[in-house]
Amino acid sequence: MGKAQRTFAVALAGVVAVAVAACGTAGSSGGASSGGTNAAHVGSSHVAGAPSWCGRKKIVFGLADGFGDNNWRKITVGEARAEAAKCPSITKFVYTDGQGNTQEAISQIHSDVANGVNALVVFPDAGKAVLPAITQAYKAGVVTVPYRVFPGGKAGVNYDAYISTNFAQAGELWGNWLDKALHCKGNVINLGGPPANTQSLAEYQGLKKATAKCPGIHIIGQTPYYVTNWDPAQTQKVLTAVLAKYPKINAITTDFGAALASSASAFTQAGRKIPAVATEDSNQLSCMRQKDVKTDPQFQLFTVDSQNWMVRTAVDWAVAKATGGKLPASTVVPQKPFENSLTGKPHPVECDPSMPPDAILSSHLSHAAQLKALGQTGFKG
Amino acid sequence: MRSRLRVSGASVPIVAATIGLFVVSAVFEPDSVRHSAILGMLPLAAVLAILAMGQTLVIQQGGIDLSVPGMVSLTLVLVTHYPGGNSSRLAVAIVLAFVATIAAGLLSGFIVSYVRVTPIVATLGMNAVLYGFVLQISGGNPTSTTNALSNFAGGRVGGIPTAVIIAVVLAAITALIIKRTVVGRRFEAVGSSLLGARAAGVEARRYQLAAYACAGLLYCAGAILLGGILGTPNLFQGDSYLLPSVAAVVLGGTSLLGGRGSVIATAVAALFISQLDQFVLVLGASNGVQNLVDAGALGIGLAIYSVPWRRFRRRRDEGGARSATRSGQIGSEPSGSVSAGATVASGSQK
Numbered sequence: 097m098g099k100a101q102r103t104f105a106v107a108l109a110g111v112v113a114v115a116v117a118a119c120g121t122a123g124s125s126g127g128a129s130s131g132g133t134n135a136a137h138v139g140s141s142h143v144a145g146a147p148s149w150c151g152r153k154k155i156v157f158g159l160a161d162g163f164g165d166n167n168w169r170k171i172t173v174g175e176a177r178a179e180a181a182k183c184p185s186i187t188k189f190v191y192t193d194g195q196g197n198t199q200e201a202i203s204q205i206h207s208d209v210a211n212g213v214n215a216l217v218v219f220p221d222a223g224k225a226v227l228p229a230i231t232q233a234y235k236a237g238v239v240t241v242p243y244r245v246f247p248g249g250k251a252g253v254n255y256d257a258y259i260s261t262n263f264a265q266a267g268e269l270w271g272n273w274l275d276k277a278l279h280c281k282g283n284v285i286n287l288g289g290p291p292a293n294t295q296s297l298a299e300y301q302g303l304k305k306a307t308a309k310c311p312g313i314h315i316i317g318q319t320p321y322y323v324t325n326w327d328p329a330q331t332q333k334v335l336t337a338v339l340a341k342y343p344k345i346n347a348i349t350t351d352f353g354a355a356l357a358s359s360a361s362a363f364t365q366a367g368r369k370i371p372a373v374a375t376e377d378s379n380q381l382s383c384m385r386q387k388d389v390k391t392d393p394q395f396q397l398f399t400v401d402s403q404n405w406m407v408r409t410a411v412d413w414a415v416a417k418a419t420g421g422k423l424p425a426s427t428v429v430p431q432k433p434f435e436n437s438l439t440g441k442p443h444p445v446e447c448d449p450s451m452p453p454d455a456i457l458s459s460h461l462s463h464a465a466q467l468k469a470l471g472q473t474g475f476k477g
Numbered sequence: 478m479r480s481r482l483r484v485s486g487a488s489v490p491i492v493a494a495t496i497g498l499f500v501v502s503a504v505f506e507p508d509s510v511r512h513s514a515i516l517g518m519l520p521l522a523a524v525l526a527i528l529a530m531g532q533t534l535v536i537q538q539g540g541i542d543l544s545v546p547g548m549v550s551l552t553l554v555l556v557t558h559y560p561g562g563n564s565s566r567l568a569v570a571i572v573l574a575f576v577a578t579i580a581a582g583l584l585s586g587f588i589v590s591y592v593r594v595t596p597i598v599a600t601l602g603m604n605a606v607l608y609g610f611v612l613q614i615s616g617g618n619p620t621s622t623t624n625a626l627s628n629f630a631g632g633r634v635g636g637i638p639t640a641v642i643i644a645v646v647l648a649a650i651t652a653l654i655i656k657r658t659v660v661g662r663r664f665e666a667v668g669s670s671l672l673g674a675r676a677a678g679v680e681a682r683r684y685q686l687a688a689y690a691c692a693g694l695l696y697c698a699g700a701i702l703l704g705g706i707l708g709t710p711n712l713f714q715g716d717s718y719l720l721p722s723v724a725a726v727v728l729g730g731t732s733l734l735g736g737r738g739s740v741i742a743t744a745v746a747a748l749f750i751s752q753l754d755q756f757v758l759v760l761g762a763s764n765g766v767q768n769l770v771d772a773g774a775l776g777i778g779l780a781i782y783s784v785p786w787r788r789f790r791r792r793r794d795e796g797g798a799r800s801a802t803r804s805g806q807i808g809s810e811p812s813g814s815v816s817a818g819a820t821v822a823s824g825s826q827k
Contacts, residue, residue, distance in 0.1 A: 318764075332517075358708045454618055
């Protein structure tokens with residue numbers, strides 16, 4: 097073999113190895129057949145003993161995730177599996193992970209259609225970029241239900257239904273709590289994700305609306321939000337700069353509480369106490385708060401529900417439509433408060449040391465199921 | 478000795494720029510150089526410095542390492558998932574991380590130096606493979622490191638962050654090996670001229686291989702500190718260090734064509750980049766402005782070090798002299814230009 101041929105062969109082998117490694121983690125099919133018997137009652141629109149959304153027609157169910165590799169997504173997939181398991185008409189559960197790659201996400205939607213999926217729930221991380229694939233699935237007769245990230249298009253034209261939530265509502269819940277926690281007076285820093293992401297922008301709008309009732313509350317620093325990319329290192333850099341710039345910060349709002357918990361050392365370095373925090377629930381942050389509040393009484397915490405269970409509404413809708421069951425009443429999933437250290441309602445701050453830091457306690461999964469979803473069945477807190 | 482002086486000379490712009498930046502920060506935004514702000518900035522600057530030192534070694538050999546994100550993320554996963562919060566398992570996790578990153582570096586180095594695959598392709602492929610391991614080991618879930626590592630990496634010795642002390646020690650050792658030992662001098666010689674080094678009987682490929690392996694070692698050291706500083710790093714934490722690591726190398730004056738370089742200058746450049754970020758953030762500039770400032774700094778660094786100004790000047794002077802000769806107005810040209818042209822002419826005759 098000549099030198100050029102040898103180089104080519106090795107390069108080709110390298111490319112194949114890389115492709116195999118990349119594919120090894122992608123497109124893992126759950127194949128979790130819920131099994132069970134289809135004990136349908138004649139005259140009833142749904143399977144006896146199953147929820148009303150579970151019709152009698154046998155289907156293959158698919159969940160196409162645009163990105164699947166963080167704790168929120170893992171728990172969400174666990175929620176989807178648990179919901180699907182309630183319906184014996186689902187003969188197979190197929191899960192695909194686009195790994196944050198738009199092209200991969202698109203090709204996996206196509207492959208779901210080709211593989212005979214009848215009902216498909218899509219997390220369209222890439223937004224409008226995956227709309228053509230969603231539309232093709234819809235036009236191919238697959239019940240297609242995108243959720244949480246708006247892909248553009250219209251229900252009935254590009255897909256069957258879009259299951260949405262209003263992130264501005266989360267910002268409003270934060271703002272309403274801050275009005276009370278700060279007695280209508282104080283400086284607030286708002287941290288968000290990557291630049292121009294719709295979630296952080298909507299949360300800011302809600303926050304601004306709620307705090308407008310209290311002229312004494314000022315959202316200081318960069319607006320609509322400091323860009324942290326939901327990255328702990330960037331969050332730490334931002335906090336270091338913000339703490340240096342502003343001697344008086346009474347509260348922080350952020351849509352990624354775990355990154356804030358990872359950046360607590362910025363407060364220590366600055367010799368400052370952690371102020372009031374309004375965010376999404378995170379076991380790590382809650383545990384940190386429960387530990388620190390003994391020496392830092394200002395560290396009050398309010399969280400909104402992380403909504404992993406939102407996928408259940410999307411599953412219900414897609415399965416109902418495909419199997420002939422009863423459609424859920426609404427396609428909008430409301431934001432809900434979860435923890436409130438001031439009132440203890442609906443929950444006091446919930447730290448569960450028996451669960452890993454990345455656990456999400458607002459999830460509807462049991463602890464054992466959540467540990468399984470997180471792949472940490474051996475975790476011993 | 479001449480070589481050492483030349484490298485020191487190359488470090489002057491970044492050292493001067495860093496001092497200038499701190500002066501500007503103190504004048505225009507004193508909050509950005511407050512004691513607490515500096516203490517907050519330094520640990521992450523130290524991490525960047527260590528990672529960029531690894532990148533320097535590879536670039537000195539005319540390569541580039543795009544596997545920094547994978548190396549960092551794999552180390553973070555190993556030092557967080559393997560101990561599972563148990564500090565007694567940390568030592569084994571650290572050994573595993575060093576073994577894994579050095580092995581990955583050796584493999585990249587082998588593919589580049591012996592199989593002759595372009596560094597961009599080889600290290601990009603390695604990055605994908607490393608991320609495959611990251612996802613496989615972690616199951617897609619980030620987790621927290623042990624208290625022992627957090628206390629160590631986030632701690633201080635005599636008021637100085639531990640990460641800074643480690644970065645300084647690593648920079649000193651690396652610089653000492655490269656500048657003061659036979660192996661180090663050969664390492665630079667191979668980077669400067671592969672053919673020349675081969676002609677001198679130096680087994681050049683070994684040095685290229687060693688560059689990637691040593692870089693793997695430095696990436697691992699930096700990532701371990703990062704794990705301790707952040708507590709719960711995310712799985713793709715390394716992604717945000719690829720471009721800054723290359724930027725620090727460029728701003729530190731290391732030639733992207735290989736050869737000339739200084740890890741000390743790279744470490745100073747890492748401090749420059751970190752303080753620049755902090756200064757812009759404290760100023761309250763938007764994210765877009767921050768990116769523009771970073772890009773501007775990198776552009777200026779490239780312009781200073783990589784653009785062949787001498788050649789341009791030489792051409793301009795030659796052109797000026799020719800045009801003056803043609804028009805018969807040589808006497809009206811500034812004397813400096815004429816003499817410069819004469820110098821070049823005499824140089825070209827040699």
